[in-house]
Every structure is written in C-alpha cells, then in structure tokens.
Amino acid sequence: MPDVFDVIVIGAGPAGEVAAGRIAAAGLSAAVIEKELAGGECSYWACIPSKALLRPLDLAGEVARVPGLTLGGLVVDDVLARRDEMVSNFDDSGQVQWIESAGVAFFRGKGRLKGPREVEVLSGEGSSSSSSLTLTARHAVVVATGSSPVIPPIPGLAEARPWTNREATGVRAVPQRLLVIGGGVVGCEMAQALHGLGAKETTLVVRGGALLERVEPYAGEAVARSLTEQGVRVLMRETVERVERPVPGGEITVHLGGGEILRVDEILVATGRRAVTADIGLSTVGLDDHQPVRVDDSMRATGVEDGWLYAVGDVNGISLLTHMGKYQARVCSDVIVARAKGTADDLPGMRDLADPIGSPQVIFTDPQVCAVGRTEAQARSEGFDVRVVEYEMGDVAGGSLMGEGYRGRAKAVVDERRRALLGVTFVAPAASDLLHGATIAVTAGVSLDDLWHAVPAFPTVSEVWLRLLEAYGM
Ligand SMILES: Cc1cc2nc3c(=O)[nH]c(=O)nc-3n(C[C@H](O)[C@H](O)[C@H](O)COP(=O)(O)OP(=O)(O)OC[C@H]3O[C@@H](n4cnc5c(N)ncnc54)[C@H](O)[C@@H]3O)c2cc1C
Numbered sequence: 001m002p003d004v005f006d007v008i009v010i011g012a013g014p015a016g017e018v019a020a021g022r023i024a025a026a027g028l029s030a031a032v033i034e035k036e037l038a039g040g041e042c043s044y045w046a047c048i049p050s051k052a053l054l055r056p057l058d059l060a061g062e063v064a065r066v067p068g069l070t071l072g073g074l075v076v077d078d079v080l081a082r083r084d085e086m087v088s089n090f091d092d093s094g095q096v097q098w099i100e101s102a103g104v105a106f107f108r109g110k111g112r113l114k115g116p117r118e119v120e121v122l123s124g125e126g127s128s129s130s131s132s133l134t135l136t137a138r139h140a141v142v143v144a145t146g147s148s149p150v151i152p153p154i155p156g157l158a159e160a161r162p163w164t165n166r167e168a169t170g171v172r173a174v175p176q177r178l179l180v181i182g183g184g185v186v187g188c189e190m191a192q193a194l195h196g197l198g199a200k201e202t203t204l205v206v207r208g209g210a211l212l213e214r215v216e217p218y219a220g221e222a223v224a225r226s227l228t229e230q231g232v233r234v235l236m237r238e239t240v241e242r243v244e245r246p247v248p249g250g251e252i253t254v255h256l257g258g259g260e261i262l263r264v265d266e267i268l269v270a271t272g273r274r275a276v277t278a279d280i281g282l283s284t285v286g287l288d289d290h291q292p293v294r295v296d297d298s299m300r301a302t303g304v305e306d307g308w309l310y311a312v313g314d315v316n317g318i319s320l321l322t323h324m325g326k327y328q329a330r331v332c333s334d335v336i337v338a339r340a341k342g343t344a345d346d347l348p349g350m351r352d353l354a355d356p357i358g359s360p361q362v363i364f365t366d367p368q369v370c371a372v373g374r375t376e377a378q379a380r381s382e383g384f385d386v387r388v389v390e391y392e393m394g395d396v397a398g399g400s401l402m403g404e405g406y407r408g409r410a411k412a413v414v415d416e417r418r419r420a421l422l423g424v425t426f427v428a429p430a431a432s433d434l435l436h437g438a439t440i441a442v443t444a445g446v447s448l449d450d451l452w453h454a455v456p457a458f459p460t461v462s463e464v465w466l467r468l469l470e471a472y473g474m
C-alpha cells in the first residue's frame with residue numbers, strides 16, 4: 001500500500017466515507033482511516049438502530065388509529081433481532097468493501113495529525129502488536145471524526161456507568177425502570193423507544209421548561225403531551241443532584257434537585273455531544289483541540305497555513321445530522337478536487353448554502369417533528385418581517401383518512417418582504433416525507449405565488465400546503 005495520497009480522510013463515518021468516495025470518483029487518490037467501524041456512529045449506534053427500534057412502535061400507533069385492524073402483541077426479541085440485522089451485527093466488512101470498491105485505500109487504526117499534511121496511523125494501541133505508520137497527503141486532509149456523548153459532572157454519575165446512545169440503541173435487555181437525563185432529540189426518541197419496548201417506569205428529567213428546544217415550541221409541547229399519554233413521566237425544570245450505585249450493575253438511587261428520590265435499573269444520559277477533536281493532533285497544526293474545528297463555507301479549516309485542512313460532519317459542530325455531514329462532504333470533496341486540479345473552486349455546488357438556511361430534520365417521536373429553515377423566534381430575532389400561518393393537519397381530508405384521533409399541526413414562517421418561506425414545521429404522525437417539499441420551497445426561496453400553482457393531490461395530508469396558503473390569504 002502506498003503511503004502518499006492526494007487526500008487523507010480521518011474517520012469513516014457517513015461524512016468521511018462520502019468525502020473519500022467522491023474524491024476517488026473524481027480521479028484523485030484517497031485514503032480513509034477508521035479506528036472503530038466503517039459507517040460510524042450513525043450506522044451502528046445512532047440513526048439506524050434508533051429508527052429500527054422506533055419503526056414498529058410507529059406502525060403500532062398507525063394501526064391503533066385505523067378501525068378494523070387489530071394489533072398483535074409486540075415481540076421485543078424480534079424487534080431487537082431486526083435492529084441487529086440493520087446494524088449488520090456490528091460487522092463493517094460490507095462498508096469496507098464499498099470503500100475499497102470505490103477505489104479508496106482503507107486503513108484500520110487511529111489517525112492523528114503529525115504536522116502539515118502528515119497523518120500517523122496507530123494500530124492496536126496498548127497491545128503488544130501495536131504499530132504505527134505515517135501517511136502524507138499531497139493536497140488535503142479531511143477531519144471527519146464525528147462526536148461523542150457528554151456526561152455531565154453530576155456526583156456519582158460517571159461511576160454508575162450510565163448508558164449513552166450506544167447502550168440505549170444496542171439494548172439487549174430492556175430495563176424495567178429507566179431514567180433519561182436530557183430533553184433533546186436523543187432523550188425524546190430513546191425514552192419513547194425504550195418505554196415502548198418495555199421500560200414501564202420511564203422518567204425523563206428535563207432541566208428547562210420544554211422538550212426539543214431547537215424547534216418550534218409547539219412541537220416540544222406536542223411530544224411532551226404524547227410521551228405523558230404513553231406513560232412516560234416527564235419532569236420539567238428538574239435536575240439530577242446525585243447518583244449512587246453501590247453494586248456495579250445493581251440498582252441506582254437518584255437524588256433529584258426537587259427532593260424526590262428515585263430507584264432505577266439504568267440511567268440514559270442524553271445531554272448533548274462534543275466534537276471528537278481531542279487527541280487527533282490538531283495542536284500540531286496550531287488549532288484548539290477542545291473546540292469543534294472551525295471551517296469556512298467550503299469546509300476548509302480556518303487558521304491553517306496553506307489551507308490544506310478541511311472538516312466535515314459533527315466534528316465541525318455546524319449541524320449534527322448525518323445528511324448535513326454528507327452534504328458538507330460533497331461540498332468539501334468538490335472544492336478539494338477543483339483546487340488540486342487548478343480549476344474553478346467556486347461553482348454553485350462548492351459552497352455550504354444549506355446550513356445557514358436551517359437544516360431539515362425529522363425527529364422520530366410520535367408525533368414526528370419535521371422541520372426545516374428558521375423557527376418563528378429565530379426569524380424574528382434576525383430581523384425578518386415575519387408573518388406566521390398555522391393549520392390543523394387533522395382537518396384536511398387526507399389527515400382524517402389517516403385514522404381516528406389523527407392530529408397534527410403545520411406552521412409556516414413567511415418572509416413578508418419576499419413573500420417566501422423562511423421555515424416550515426410539521427408535527428404529526430408519519431409526516432416525515434412531507435418535509436422534502438418544504439425543504440425545496442425554503443431552500444429555493446419559492447414565492448408563495450408560485451407555490452399556489454403546486455397543487456397537492458387529493459386526498460393526501462399534503463393538502464395542508466393549500467390550507468396554509470389559504471390561511472395566508474391566497
Ligand atoms: C441516538 C442518535 C440518533 C441519531 N439519529 C439521527 C437521525 O435519525 N438522523 C440524522 O440525520 N442524524 C442522527 N443522529 C446524528 C448522526 O448520528 C450524526 O450526525 C452522524 O453520525 C455524524 O456523522 P460523522 O461522519 O460526522 O461522524 P460519526 O458518525 O461519529 O463518524 C465518525 C467516525 O470517525 C471515527 N474516528 C473518530 N476519531 C478517529 C480517529 N482519530 N482516527 C480514525 N477514526 C476516527 C469514529 O470511529 C467514527 O467511525 C443521531 C445521533 C444519535 C446519537
């Protein structure tokens with residue numbers, strides 16, 4: 001295997017894989033270094049397993065709304081077996097095969113910058129068979145090392161060996177009594193999944209007054225209501241003060257700030273994630289290794305002489321979402337290839353225009369929260385001339401056909417000056433596929449006058465688009 005490549009990518013998660021594959025497809029030589037499993041957090045411990053656990057619960061909700069259908073019992077072992085299949089039983093040989101078939105050299109080991117354009121690959125660290133080699137990049141190094149969970153400094157918590165997203169998505173035996181700390185996306189999705197799979201006593205401790213703080217407030221309220229109806233105990237404005245687990249693996253005693261004492265079998269910590277920047281040698285090239293790697297809109301790291309370093313995905317801290325990391329990787333690869341070949345590096349696809357608009361996201365709770373662009377509060381704080389329209393999704397014919405008790409709400413944030421959308425949110429069961437229409441409208445700045453001619457089919461839930469325009473006064 002050569003040790004000089006045009007481009008070296010550190011981390012083979014979704015962002016790193018896409019970057020390496022696209023660079024090789026454009027004719028440059030590329031290497032990717034992975035210390036765990038090719039496919040990254042997303043494939044084995046995040047998006048894929050969490051959605052595999054949530055899917056049957058989603059479907060159960062759908063079936064329960066339609067008279068004439070009876071739901072059979074949920075067979076938890078089969079759900080877990082399907083999850084295992086979806087994560088390829090934690091075997092990444094298929095992904096490695098894809099990487100190699102794309103013409104990318106794959107190195108298993110820990111990648112660490114040694115200086116400008118030089119990356120050390122450490123294999124078998126700590127073992128007697130440890131080895132290291134140094135790779136050199138002719139043009140660029142791309143950091144795609146992702147993120148890791150933050151464990152808050154609560155006395156006794158780290159010693160109690162709490163679950164993170166890894167143990168939660170990889171669950172083998174569902175705990176009867178579960179405490180979830182954090183009311184963000186992971187907290188809400190995993191509280192729903194684990195409660196639905198048998199964690200009868202699930203308590204969600206939220207330090208603020210709302211769930212899902214980054215989306216429209218009504219979305220967090222709808223999810224809080226629904227979790228409560230499902231039997232999850234949602235404690236707002238509550239904190240965990242202290243934790244005791246005297247016997248490893250045994251019962252945990254949790255002291256809450258409000259004075260209550262809970263006894264649980266497991267704690268899931270879902271209090272956000274931190275960019276993986278420590279111990280990857282950023283300080284050897286003059287960068288802070290405690291912060292996300294700051295990049296410009298071509299994904300090039302700022303403050304590095306000669307501009308040979310790039311960062312895509314969670315590690316740059318812009319949007320912690322797989323599809324956005326992969327989009328950034330496409331932008332970054334095309335820019336690197338253009339700069340290497342000396343061709344124009346400012347063509348339309350070569351800048352990150354999507355992140356500043358507000359990345360699309362689906363939160364797979366029941367109801368689902370599907371949002372793109374700015375919330376009303378963001379738009380107002382940025383000084384836009386805002387008008388808001390809302391519509392009850394159960395009131396469109398397609399909505400009522402979804403079943404009894406189907407409820408949902410759509411909200412559009414309009415920029416009055418352009419008569420175009422700044423943001424759209426749908427909060428309803430099974431609404432995920434409505435989102436891309438909104439993403440196109442918001443990203444392309446389609447005017448409401450043009451949207452009027454995009455006639456939604458009857459009787460689908462997408463008729464809510466027409467109702468929103470009518471509510472606006474069209
Ligand atoms: C529970 C959960 C559910 C989620 N669900 C969704 C979802 O439904 N949709 C969505 O869009 N996003 C979701 N996300 C977010 C998504 O998982 C991340 O945004 C995505 O994984 C980021 O991709 P990445 O390639 O930047 O990083 P990662 O997926 O973290 O991959 C980084 C890779 O780099 C490797 N690496 C790190 N350091 C080194 C090193 N020094 N040398 C070599 N290799 C290294 C790691 O081993 C890893 O394989 C979820 C996250 C969680 C926690």
Ligand SMILES: NC(=O)c1ccc[n+]([C@@H]2O[C@H](COP(=O)([O-])OP(=O)(O)OC[C@H]3O[C@@H](n4cnc5c(N)ncnc54)[C@H](O)[C@@H]3O)[C@@H](O)[C@H]2O)c1
Pocket residue numbers: 152181182183184185186187189206207208212213270271272273319320321361362363364
């Ligand atoms: N469906 C999806 O798209 C999906 C699913 C899961 C995760 N993700 C991504 O993964 C990222 C991480 O998710 P997350 O839920 O871990 O982070 P988050 O930032 O979404 O939520 C963290 C929550 O923990 C709370 N918190 C922080 N510190 C705390 C403390 N010390 N004590 C109590 N509460 C505390 C915050 O107030 C917040 O509510 C998100 O940015 C999200 O984009 C996406």
